[in-house]
Amino acid sequence: MAAVILGWNTDGRNPWNYRDAVEQVREAGRFFVRWGVNRRRNIGPGTEVWLFLHGSSDAGSGLIGHGAVLTGICQAGHRQDAQADGQYVGVVFDALLPLGEQIRPDVLATAVPGVRWGNAIRQPTTVPLSAEPGLRRLWRELGPAAATVNELVPGTYPVEAVSSIEVNRYERDPDARRICLAFHGTSCAACSFSFEARYGELGEGFIHVHHTVPASLLGNGYQLDPVADLVPLCANCHDMAHRDAGTARSVTELRNIIASAGHLRGEMVAEQTLEAQENALRILNAGLD
Numbered sequence: 001m002a003a004v005i006l007g008w009n010t011d012g013r014n015p016w017n018y019r020d021a022v023e024q025v026r027e028a029g030r031f032f033v034r035w036g037v038n039r040r041r042n043i044g045p046g047t048e049v050w051l052f053l054h055g056s057s058d059a060g061s062g063l064i065g066h067g068a069v070l071t072g073i074c075q076a077g078h079r080q081d082a083q084a085d086g087q088y089v090g091v092v093f094d095a096l097l098p099l100g101e102q103i104r105p106d107v108l109a110t111a112v113p114g115v116r117w118g119n120a121i122r123q124p125t126t127v128p129l130s131a132e133p134g135l136r137r138l139w140r141e142l143g144p145a146a147a148t149v150n151e152l153v154p155g156t157y158p159v160e161a162v163s164s165i166e167v168n169r170y171e172r173d174p175d176a177r178r179i180c181l182a183f184h185g186t187s188c189a190a191c192s193f194s195f196e197a198r199y200g201e202l203g204e205g206f207i208h209v210h211h212t213v214p215a216s217l218l219g220n221g222y223q224l225d226p227v228a229d230l231v232p233l234c235a236n237c238h239d240m241a242h243r244d245a246g247t248a249r250s251v252t253e254l255r256n257i258i259a260s261a262g263h264l265r266g267e268m269v270a271e272q273t274l275e276a277q278e279n280a281l282r283i284l285n286a287g288l289d
Helices: 018-028 105-111 129-142 174-184 195-203 235-242 251-261 271-288
Strands: 004-008 031-036 048-053 062-075 087-096 148-152 162-166 208-211 230-233
Touching: 018 031, 018 087, 048 087, 062 105, 062 129, 105 129, 174 208, 174 230, 208 235, 230 235, 230 251, 235 251
Parallel strands: 004 048
Antiparallel strands: 031 087, 048 062, 062 087, 148 162, 208 230
16 A cells, blocks of 8 residues: 655644644654545555655754554544544654755655645645655665664563663754764774675665764854764664763774674684784774774
């Protein structure tokens, strides 16, 4: 079943407290809302939905949420729950961006040209199958999932078994990201891993962007330099940069950690392997001078 885009503005029909919804998704992982539709629309349970905010709000328009239809078309008990014909579906959102952080129409138009982004999205709009991969790729890069890296300890489920890495808005700014990658490239600055080299076309252009300036220095007058303040890091190195560190580790620290790791404690290592590691360390240190 093809995905659909739901057009919405904060003052129109389908009213709900968006900020509370964002917080509920952050804490509980989902937010349920009735969404007014026309019975003529083929929107059944399991349909993937994208939420597009119209520019009537002060925040501006853009892609702001993702979810799925949970219940089929029902008769609304109250007129404010649905459109004039009194029909609605139940939608559960699993990801919502805060107001002001939505993915702008110009970015959407460049990355997903198969959809007419803008005021044309009033009624539920079907996403062409050819546009779905690009839309999901863009959401992975700029949506809320890119803001937190969760690591589950195998065999455990309590809250304390999950570590979260929070990133700031500079790392999700599309213009800053574009400038950073245009200068530094898309290989990890710490370990040189390339998603494109490993996964081919699927990994093209994919990499995390890491903000190197400590949060304590980010005052109101801070001006971002996308070349000096941002570096590309793979997901593993990005996680290690923040792990158990009040101030994120620098790229140089990560390189030294990688170079000194060498082998597992207690492992039998051949003399040739040790020599190769020593040579690699000399080359790496020479490149850092």
